[in-house]
Amino acid sequence: MSSAALVAGLDRSALGNLPPLSELAHVTLKLRRRLLSPLGVAGLSAFAFMFGMLLSAARSPSGAEVENLETALFAQAAQLAQLGDQLAISQLEGERLDAVQRFSTQYEIPGGLAAAVYSTAIAEGLRPELAFKLVEIESGFRRTAMSSAGAIGLTQLKPSTAQWVDPTVSRKMLWDAGTNLRVGFRYLSILLHQYSGNERLALLAYNRGPGRVGELLALGKDPANGYASRVLTH
Numbered sequence: 001m002s003s004a005a006l007v008a009g010l011d012r013s014a015l016g017n018l019p020p021l022s023e024l025a026h027v028t029l030k031l032r033r034r035l036l037s038p039l040g041v042a043g044l045s046a047f048a049f050m051f052g053m054l055l056s057a058a059r060s061p062s063g064a065e066v067e068n069l070e071t072a073l074f075a076q077a078a079q080l081a082q083l084g085d086q087l088a089i090s091q092l093e094g095e096r097l098d099a100v101q102r103f104s105t106q107y108e109i110p111g112g113l114a115a116a117v118y119s120t121a122i123a124e125g126l127r128p129e130l131a132f133k134l135v136e137i138e139s140g141f142r143r144t145a146m147s148s149a150g151a152i153g154l155t156q157l158k159p160s161t162a163q164w165v166d167p168t169v170s171r172k173m174l175w176d177a178g179t180n181l182r183v184g185f186r187y188l189s190i191l192l193h194q195y196s197g198n199e200r201l202a203l204l205a206y207n208r209g210p211g212r213v214g215e216l217l218a219l220g221k222d223p224a225n226g227y228a229s230r231v232l233t234h
Contacts (some may be wrong), residue, residue, distance in 0.1 A: 103132055109141050116181060117154075124185040126192075130199065131185055133231050134206075138184075143177050153177070155184025165190065203228040 096118070104114035114132075121131035138156040139145035151158050152174040159171040165187045173179045191202035191210065205213045207227040216223040 099128065103128065107132060107136060107141065113141060113177070116177060120178070120181040120185055124182065124189050126185050126189060130188075130231070133233075134184075134188065134203075135181075137227075137231050143175070143180070153180035153184075155180055155187075157184050157187070161187060199232060200224075200228045203231050 100111060100115045100118050103109075103118060104111045107114070117131055117135055118128050121128045135141055135154050138151075139154050141154065143154055145154070145156065146152055147156055149158065152171070154177055157174055157180060159174065162169045162171075162174055162183045165183050169179060169183055174183070188202060188206055191205045192199065194210065195201040195205065201213065201223075204223045204225070204227060208223060208225065213223045
């Protein structure tokens, strides 16, 4: 078979047309992982090797045929790379959905709320486990929760604290679940940075205020009041 025929065959049926991303969403997570596994990559490498051997056994191609073949191979390689990216995105989405479902079941909360807590925690650099436990302890996952001290919503933020974190946030906006989660988790992230990643101290500062925790630490006293232990208990 000539190289030109090989090119024609490759274009027609070697890999076929890429399926749209909407169809890839129906591929099972198990199959996606298998395709992206070392064995899957090895399979693609074996295909490339056998194809190369087939070419070497054919007659010497002309310059135009070689150029056409290289163009076709480059196009197919680009398609493979695109498909790999799509599969990787689909796998990450599958893992996110698995995690959301797990948290939804664990805390017996609606999937939409679990997805909001999970996605916001990731966006603000928090461990999802820590974020879910914080919301459970603070509000019991009740959007309309309000403390006697005036703390509002899912993460029980005081308006003054929220405005310190984000001056554009008003008291009324804290009743919105998305805003409350974003500002509350960002506040905890700031405290984690302030205490060099020490979750215990950051949680105590979240509960008691960083000023009070700093004052007790300066006096050589332990600021623990049981709050951090409750949040960090899984």
